[in-house]
Amino acid sequence: MKSDVDQNQPYPEGHDHRRCVADALSSAGQLCIVRGVQLTTIRQQVLELIWESHKAVKAYELLDRIKPLQSAAKPATIYRALDFLMEQGLIHRVESLNAFVGCRCSGQPHEQLLLICKACQEVEERSAGDVMQTIVRELAAANFIAHSKAIEIQGICAKCAAQTVS
Numbered sequence: 001m002k003s004d005v006d007q008n009q010p011y012p013e014g015h016d017h018r019r020c021v022a023d024a025l026s027s028a029g030q031l032c033i034v035r036g037v038q039l040t041t042i043r044q045q046v047l048e049l050i051w052e053s054h055k056a057v058k059a060y061e062l063l064d065r066i067k068p069l070q071s072a073a074k075p076a077t078i079y080r081a082l083d084f085l086m087e088q089g090l091i092h093r094v095e096s097l098n099a100f101v102g103c104r105c106s107g108q109p110h111e112q113l114l115l116i117c118k119a120c121q122e123v124e125e126r127s128a129g130d131v132m133q134t135i136v137r138e139l140a141a142a143n144f145i146a147h148s149k150a151i152e153i154q155g156i157c158a159k160c161a162a163q164t165v166s
């Protein structure tokens, strides 16, 4: 699928976000065709709304934003769309915020390290392969059955840190 997006590149200020959105939507569309699942209008609209920025979005915010597009939308409509998008690996749930972000490396199952900025709410996804190996080893040693293996780190992103200093 798309190979020109480096997952480990942070989002620079003023980056071409329209391209992020276009890439995310087109790879989501292709993925759904390959998998034979339906990216219905509402699912696509929810995905687009999540991709409006790199900030984590809550379900009720999505409901507010989708109302002008789908006046009949109910919370259940949003939750069903979110479930679908999570199942397909197109978005991630940020557990600590009870909110959602778009995934830039959809298509492959992957473990993620989510860096959550408390100042701007942007969430940066990094790959967590090496960290996960250690965690998996400890889980096995503890005979612990993990239900989710995302690592979420709260803090201040580079952009916000630069603003506070200057």
Ligand SMILES: [Zn+2]
Residues within 6 Å of the ligand: 011, 015, 016, 017, 018, 020, 021, 054
């Ligand atoms: Zn972007």
Ligand SMILES: [Zn+2]
Residues within 6 Å of the ligand: 092, 103, 104, 105, 106, 110, 112, 125
């Ligand atoms: Zn991801």
Ligand SMILES: [Zn+2]
Residues within 6 Å of the ligand: 117, 118, 119, 120, 121, 122, 156, 157, 158, 159, 160, 161
């Ligand atoms: Zn920030």
